[in-house]
Amino acid sequence: MSQKVSGVKGMNDLLPGDVEVWQHVERTARDIFSRFGYGEVRTPIVEDTALFVRSVGEETDIVGKEMYTFDDKGGRSLSLRPEGTAPAARAYIEHSVGNQEPLTRWFYMGPMFRYERMKTGRYRQFHQIGAEAYGSKEPAQDVEVMDMVVQLLRQLGLSDVSLNINSLGDDACRPVYQARLVEHLRGHASELCADCQKRLERNPLRVLDCKNERCQQIAGAAPNILESLCEPCRAHFDEVKRKLDALEIKYVVNPRIMRGLDYYTRTTFEFIAAHPVLGTASTVGGGGRYDKLVKSLGGPDVPAVGFGLGLDRLCLLLKESGQHFGRPTDLFIAVADEGSADVAFTLASRLRREGLRVEFDTRGGSLKSQMKRADKVGAIFALVIGEAERQSGQAQLKPMAGGEPMPVRLDELANTLRTRLTPA
Ligand SMILES: [Zn+2]
Ligand SMILES: [Zn+2]
Numbered sequence: 213m214s215q216k217v218s219g220v221k222g223m224n225d226l227l228p229g230d231v232e233v234w235q236h237v238e239r240t241a242r243d244i245f246s247r248f249g250y251g252e253v254r255t256p257i258v259e260d261t262a263l264f265v266r267s268v269g270e271e272t273d274i275v276g277k278e279m280y281t282f283d284d285k286g287g288r289s290l291s292l293r294p295e296g297t298a299p300a301a302r303a304y305i306e307h308s309v310g311n312q313e314p315l316t317r318w319f320y321m322g323p324m325f326r327y328e329r330m331k332t333g334r335y336r337q338f339h340q341i342g343a344e345a346y347g348s349k350e351p352a353q354d355v356e357v358m359d360m361v362v363q364l365l366r367q368l369g370l371s372d373v374s375l376n377i378n379s380l381g382d383d384a385c386r387p388v389y390q391a392r393l394v395e396h397l398r399g400h401a402s403e404l405c406a407d408c409q410k411r412l413e414r415n416p417l418r419v420l421d422c423k424n425e426r427c428q429q430i431a432g433a434a435p436n437i438l439e440s441l442c443e444p445c446r447a448h449f450d451e452v453k454r455k456l457d458a459l460e461i462k463y464v465v466n467p468r469i470m471r472g473l474d475y476y477t478r479t480t481f482e483f484i485a486a487h488p489v490l491g492t493a494s495t496v497g498g499g500g501r502y503d504k505l506v507k508s509l510g511g512p513d514v515p516a517v518g519f520g521l522g523l524d525r526l527c528l529l530l531k532e533s534g535q536h537f538g539r540p541t542d543l544f545i546a547v548a549d550e551g552s553a554d555v556a557f558t559l560a561s562r563l564r565r566e567g568l569r570v571e572f573d574t575r576g577g578s579l580k581s582q583m584k585r586a587d588k589v590g591a592i593f594a595l596v597i598g599e600a601e602r603q604s605g606q607a608q609l610k611p612m613a614g615g616e617p618m619p620v621r622l623d624e625l626a627n628t629l630r631t632r633l634t635p636a
Contacts, residue, residue, distance in 0.1 A: 222328070222336030229538070233527045234339075236537040237368065238321060241341050244364045248356065250317040250343055255299040257323065261289040267298035267475055267505055271415040273407075278326040292325035296342045297475070297502065297518055298509070304346055305511030315347040321523065335524060342499070344518035346506065351451035354479045354501055354517050355459065361483060361497065361519055362461050370485070370529055373496060375461065377481045378469035379449040380417070380500070381441050386477075389440035390416055400430045421470040436467045448478055469498070475508070476500040479517065485525070489532045496529070497521030542569045542633055544586035544612075548579055548598025556597045559622065566626040586612060592633065595625075 219225060226234060242252070261281050268275050280292040293299050300318055303309075309316050321341040328334060343360060345353050358375060365373050381389060394416050397404065401412060405424040412419060420431045441449065456463050463481075471480045480500035487494070499519025506514045543563065547556045553576060560572040571589055573582050579596065586594045594610045601607040601622070608617040609628065620628045 220336070222330050224335055224337070230527070230531070232537040232539075233530050234523065237523060237526055237530065238341070240367050241319070241321065241364055244360060244367060245319045245343060247363075248317065248360050250319040250345075250360075253300055253303060253318040253320050254322070255293075255296075255303050255320070257293055257325075258290050259293055259299055259302065261291040263298050263302055263509070264291055264294060267301065267509060268295060269415070269475070271411065271418060274326060278328055280325045280327060294326045295324055296320050296322070296340055296520055297344060297505070300342075300344050300518075301346075301506050301509055301511070301516070304344075304514075305506060305509055310346065310506075310512050310514050313347075315345070317343070317345050319343040339523035340497075340520045341523055341526075342518060342520035344516055346514050346516045348517075349503065349515035351448055351455055351479075354452050355455040355461075357499065357517055357519050358456065358481055359459055359461065361521065364521075365483070368526070368530060369533060369535065370526070372486045373483050374486070375456075375463040375481060375483055376466035376469050377452065377456075377463050377479065378465065378467055379438060379441055379445055379452075379478050380470070380476050380480055381437065381445045382477050382503070385440055385442035385445055386417075388442075389435070389437050392435045392440065393417070393420075396434045397430065403430060417470055420468060431468070438465070438467050445478055452479055471498055471500055475502040475505040477503045481519070483521070485529060487529055487532065489528060495522075496525045538590075539569065541571045541589050541591040542593065542629060543571075544582075544589065544591035544594040545570060545572045546579055546582035546586065546594060546596045547576065548596050548601075550576065551599065552597045552602055555602055559597070559625070563626055563629070566630075568626060568629055593629065595620075 261279070264275050264279060270276065274294045279294050282290060284290050300320060304316065319342065321339070323337050323339050325337055327336055330336070343357055345357060362375065380386060394412065397412050397416055397419055401409060403426055404412065404419065405422065405427050408419045408422050408424070408427050419427060420434065422428065422431065438449070453463070469480050469482050471482070478501045480498070482498035483496050485494045485496045497520055499517070501515070501517040503515040506512065506516060545556045545560050547553050556572060560570045563570045571586070571591060573585055583594065591612050594612055595607050597607060605622050606619055607622060609620045609632070610617040
């Protein structure tokens with residue numbers, strides 16, 4: 213026997229059964245986002261490595277440790293995208309979208325790649341749904357994108373998710389906070405993990421979202437960023453809160469929400485799930501405002517705000533909820549004798565052309581094994597075709613859930629099924 217080849221660690225296959233859950237989330241997201249006027253953008257999975265170094269930031273774990281980076285045959289350094297905001301911004305700039313419209317609303321969904329330590333709901337190929345709005349610096353835009361996530365989660369029936377918000381300030385006030393933070397951290401420098409000792413000099417904010425337990429304790433006692441906001445940042449944050457209140461969206465102000473990426477300014481937020489299936493790793497998504505990113509990538513000076521949601525985790529939560537999303541088979545056609553196989557096969561095809569979901573066992577086999585399969589695939593009705601049915605053009609339509617079989621004419625089967633399948 214040949215040796216089998218396994219899939220890559222941390223990259224999963226999705227099989228029918230699970231895929232229906234994913235499709236349900238994707239469909240729901242497309243529906244909700246379109247209500248807000250967001251159009252779908254699809255960018256390549258591979259980008260120039262420099263894009264992520266310049267946007268996500270060289271000092272982040274994502275760029276420093278987790279990217280799948282390789283040289284192509286032309287010697288260019290390319291990376292599998294570790295997130296979706298930078299590629300979308302790159303496309304926005306490349307197509308001069310800002311020249312064509314002052315306010316742009318995009319969403320995306322697809323796989324992202326990070327070479328991470330694996331835990332529940334976290335994979336090396338993971339999937340995100342995200343949205344970006346370019347062109348508005350107003351708090352209303354921040355709240356609009358949060359509202360979109362809230363409505364999506366609500367529509368999916370995921371109510372145990374809390375919205376945490378924070379502000380990271382801007383160029384005017386963040387340096388002031390950073391200085392205070394560094395002062396605090398220097399007092400504990402020797403206790404910080406090796407990574408954070410480096411971060412302390414180069415990017416001290418990053419220490420606040422280090423996963424190391426001792427680092428977290430030290431960060432817990434650090435000065436609160438919200439107390440360092442300048443007046444315009446304070447007013448922006450207050451307005452975000454006022455608008456969330458007006459929409460009756462519940463939130464928690466949490467000064468520890470840093471988001472781990474370099475490009476955020478002012479508002480940041482995370483959606484945190486309380487479900488035990490995710491263990492301690494419970495953030496299902498988050499985002500924030502990134503007013504400097506587009507310009508820093510060589511584009512116009514355009515403010516922006518967006519979010520990303522972990523599709524893997526959302527689907528995990530949804531699967532736990534025990535809801536079913538697959539569409540059942542309308543009819544299973546079984547054959548009583550080999551001579552009826554052609555008629556049954558043709559009938560199945562004809563009904564499918566009429567839009568019905570019909571299954572037929574191409575292997576033939578005993579009537580008993582065929583009916584077993586009808587049960588297994590969850591068919592709503594079954595129909596047996598044999599010599600008598602062929603002769604009379606009539607058959608018995610059997611409800612698989614039980615109940616009396618009903619006589620049907622084969623040439624009126626499509627109509628009969630449609631009537632029976634439509635709930636009264
Ligand atoms: Zn640390
Ligand atoms: Zn400020």
